[in-house]
Amino acid sequence: MAIMQISHLTKQYKNSSKLAVDDISFDVKEGEVFGFLGPNGAGKSTTIKCITGILPITEGSISICGHSIVDDPIQAKLNIGFVPDNHQMYEQLTAREYINFMADIYHVGKEDRKIRADKMLELFDLAKVVDDQISTFSHGMKQKICVIGALVHNPKLWILDEPLTGLDPKSSFELKQLMKEHCKEGNSVFFSSHMLEVVEKVCDRISIINNGKLVMTGDLDEIKAKSSDSSLEEIFLSITGVKEEENDFAINDKADNEFKDVFGDEQSK
Amino acid sequence: MNNLSNFKTLLAFNMRYYLIPRFSNKKDKKKYIITMCVLAAVLLIPVVSLLVGLYALIVTTQNVEATRDLLSSLFVISQIITLFFGISTYLQVMYFSNDRAILATLPVKTSDIFITKLLTATAMEMLTSLILVLPSTIVTAIALAQIGYSLPVWYYVLIPVAVITLPLLVILLISILSFPIMKLITFFKKHQTVGAIVVVFLIVGFLMAIYIPLYSNLPMGNTNVDIDPETATEEDIPSALSPAMEGAGNMGRMAIHTRALAAAMFGENVGVNLLIYLGITFGALAIGVALSLLLFKSTMQSLDEGGSNAKTNVVHEYTQSNVTKALIMREIKVVTKDIGKMINVLMSYVMGPAIVFIMLFIMQMNSKGAEGSEIDAISAFCKGFTAGYAIMMIGGSNVGVSAGISLEGKSFAIMKTLPISARDYIKTKLMVYDIGGAISSLLCMIIALFFASFNIVDIIGYILVVPLTIVSLNAFSLVRDLKKPKLEWNVIREVTKNNASTLIPLVATLPMMILSIVLPIVTSIFIPNAYVASAITWGCLLIAAVIYYFSLRFGVLNKVEKLFNEVEC
Ligand SMILES: Nc1ncnc2c1ncn2[C@@H]1O[C@H](COP(=O)(O)OP(=O)(O)OP(=O)(O)O)[C@@H](O)[C@H]1O
Ligand SMILES: [Mg+2]
Numbered sequence: 001m002a003i004m005q006i007s008h009l010t011k012q013y014k015n016s017s018k019l020a021v022d023d024i025s026f027d028v029k030e031g032e033v034f035g036f037l038g039p040n041g042a043g044k045s046t047t048i049k050c051i052t053g054i055l056p057i058t059e060g061s062i063s064i065c066g067h068s069i070v071d072d073p074i075q076a077k078l079n080i081g082f083v084p085d086n087h088q089m090y091e092q093l094t095a096r097e098y099i100n101f102m103a104d105i106y107h108v109g110k111e112d113r114k115i116r117a118d119k120m121l122e123l124f125d126l127a128k129v130v131d132d133q134i135s136t137f138s139h140g141m142k143q144k145i146c147v148i149g150a151l152v153h154n155p156k157l158w159i160l161d162e163p164l165t166g167l168d169p170k171s172s173f174e175l176k177q178l179m180k181e182h183c184k185e186g187n188s189v190f191f192s193s194h195m196l197e198v199v200e201k202v203c204d205r206i207s208i209i210n211n212g213k214l215v216m217t218g219d220l221d222e223i224k225a226k227s228s229d230s231s232l233e234e235i236f237l238s239i240t241g242v243k244e245e246e247n248d249f250a251i252n253d254k255a256d257n258e259f260k261d262v263f264g265d266e267q268s269k
Numbered sequence: 270m271n272n273l274s275n276f277k278t279l280l281a282f283n284m285r286y287y288l289i290p291r292f293s294n295k296k297d298k299k300k301y302i303i304t305m306c307v308l309a310a311v312l313l314i315p316v317v318s319l320l321v322g323l324y325a326l327i328v329t330t331q332n333v334e335a336t337r338d339l340l341s342s343l344f345v346i347s348q349i350i351t352l353f354f355g356i357s358t359y360l361q362v363m364y365f366s367n368d369r370a371i372l373a374t375l376p377v378k379t380s381d382i383f384i385t386k387l388l389t390a391t392a393m394e395m396l397t398s399l400i401l402v403l404p405s406t407i408v409t410a411i412a413l414a415q416i417g418y419s420l421p422v423w424y425y426v427l428i429p430v431a432v433i434t435l436p437l438l439v440i441l442l443i444s445i446l447s448f449p450i451m452k453l454i455t456f457f458k459k460h461q462t463v464g465a466i467v468v469v470f471l472i473v474g475f476l477m478a479i480y481i482p483l484y485s486n487l488p489m490g491n492t493n494v495d496i497d498p499e500t501a502t503e504e505d506i507p508s509a510l511s512p513a514m515e516g517a518g519n520m521g522r523m524a525i526h527t528r529a530l531a532a533a534m535f536g537e538n539v540g541v542n543l544l545i546y547l548g549i550t551f552g553a554l555a556i557g558v559a560l561s562l563l564l565f566k567s568t569m570q571s572l573d574e575g576g577s578n579a580k581t582n583v584v585h586e587y588t589q590s591n592v593t594k595a596l597i598m599r600e601i602k603v604v605t606k607d608i609g610k611m612i613n614v615l616m617s618y619v620m621g622p623a624i625v626f627i628m629l630f631i632m633q634m635n636s637k638g639a640e641g642s643e644i645d646a647i648s649a650f651c652k653g654f655t656a657g658y659a660i661m662m663i664g665g666s667n668v669g670v671s672a673g674i675s676l677e678g679k680s681f682a683i684m685k686t687l688p689i690s691a692r693d694y695i696k697t698k699l700m701v702y703d704i705g706g707a708i709s710s711l712l713c714m715i716i717a718l719f720f721a722s723f724n725i726v727d728i729i730g731y732i733l734v735v736p737l738t739i740v741s742l743n744a745f746s747l748v749r750d751l752k753k754p755k756l757e758w759n760v761i762r763e764v765t766k767n768n769a770s771t772l773i774p775l776v777a778t779l780p781m782m783i784l785s786i787v788l789p790i791v792t793s794i795f796i797p798n799a800y801v802a803s804a805i806t807w808g809c810l811l812i813a814a815v816i817y818y819f820s821l822r823f824g825v826l827n828k829v830e831k832l833f834n835e836v837e838c
Contacts, residue, residue: 074690117587
């Protein structure tokens, strides 16, 4: 069964003539981790903002657990837990006040919220600072609080935008574990990323978006089989238009990965 | 060389950043300019009438010496007004702007940052001084020419000097004041709510300390002159006004520095007087700058540490509440725990009652010895003033609602992802400010009860009219802001200033404000029975308030869902 169905989603920002997202369709099924890949400015965040109700949709439809985000937003949103890329939060609150607020809004009982939040606070080493104001937290700490806030109601669909940037190796590992566990319980995870190794490790299926258009969707193995390139990185680079010679160079230097993601496209032109 | 160009770049950056309003598009700009024009036009009425009064006073009393002292008084008043408007601008530019963190990382000297910021704040204060000093000095010159007194050239030469140098002394006062304020802020950093309240009260208290002695010196409603209006002739007018002129000059005679400036402008001992004035001004400026620099350096790091690390021993637990209560608590916490937001919101709730208190206290002081019909007239004015002022201050200039969405900033996106309806969000937000506004406006009335004779009709009328108007204005302002919120900002000033959304509600209050001030006076003149007069006044005002309600609040919540969904962030 599909937890999320996107069909013919198109988004044009009010102050722009370009389509940020251009007629994309795909499903996220129950129990899977779904990776959403694409270079900078491809439209990943825009798509995610449409799914979570932050942006009004220009055309097409999105439904979560059968509820349309446009016609039945409250029911749809009740099934989502969202971790944004910029970790926007109410920084004036303490971590506990923030978790409490999220739990109240999603109708989570007192016992449930205590069990879930305390477990994750322990996991992320945040139990000691839970009564401090969020504005005093580091980048990574804020992100972890975001994660806890997003999971406190055990959502059917957990959406994360660039979740792994800025996390230390341990936290990054814990987060990946959490994503897998969340799916084992019959829920789904949908996240965007440029970190290809991570995507290769945790995702059941992926979609690649470039310039607002969906380039391919499917099983990792399926995609690899279809394409002449052998690694996800090669596929990604050939789709997003890096020339052959540079492509070779990139394969030789895997550590360069992240750097490429940030600067690659612009610099190679 | 390199240093100098760095300095220039910094200065240009600061000036542009704070002095020139910026807009994301032409439409916003147009709207802002139109609103400013309307406001300016409305403000022009009292300013022009004051200038006409000044002119008439000089022409009728024909006393050059008293005019000189009056000019000195005007200078002092301009400095006080500059202080009034300057202090929050100064604190925001110097200490509460987020660019401090960025500037601190640049390869420029802290003292350069300080001086550019100080110059920017001073330039902003010179604007206030220009608006106040220029017209009044020109009107004085015209009036003196009218009575055949020719001013020396010095007068005109010194006008620009006055405009530029008068705000400089204010810097000293502001610097001195900012010490306790900043100390308190750092001290209360852990208890931000208390801190903000203290800061607001400190400002209000300081202003009261200046205003009350000041105004009680002024000849408002001066009734000591024994002239029977029925037998008075034209010759009596100058002698009737002389005491007023004398009184107005009192303050000017006491203030050594402005007295010297005024004397120099009138050509008396120009050299010595100018020396006295400039000596005092620049001496004060030097002390002020030194104090400010000291404070600036000591806060450069500590202020940016931010946040409360207060570890209390209380064991915190999870608590559960329903959605409405959670939303209300969030609103209150988000505002009260952010010192910038808190000060802006409290200003309207505290300034309303404070100014009502000051104003009525002064009226009381000056109407000692008044009798009969005069008392009634003063009482009528007090009632109207209280209602009108409460409406303007609490309903018309509360950024908590007029920029209520914009103040959420980038975190507004979170609200859009939550499973709640826009209607509930707006409703709970309004609830907070409706209750705040109602309490603050009732406080205004309670204060007024001590000074003016409110009868039962007045009390009921006030309770019905003022909160209803404020509540209507709240809904109007908040939904207006939802139409096009300004969510990308770093410094709170970007939201509260240069924003048509915060001005339009003020314009919307004007009809109601004028009506509430004028009606009680008119009815008290024409209707002898106090109860009937009150009933008619409040009856009319209630009709106006109901019109406000139906045009500004009624059904407005039906629009919010669509507006909320359309915000792109
Ligand atoms: N508020 C906005 N107004 C207008 N255009 C926008 C806005 N936000 C994004 N865009 C445009 O939409 C396109 C997609 O941006 P989006 O943020 O979705 O990219 P992304 O895939 O998330 O990139 P990144 O990897 O850098 O996060 C870009 O061309 C961008 O310029
Ligand atoms: Mg993005």
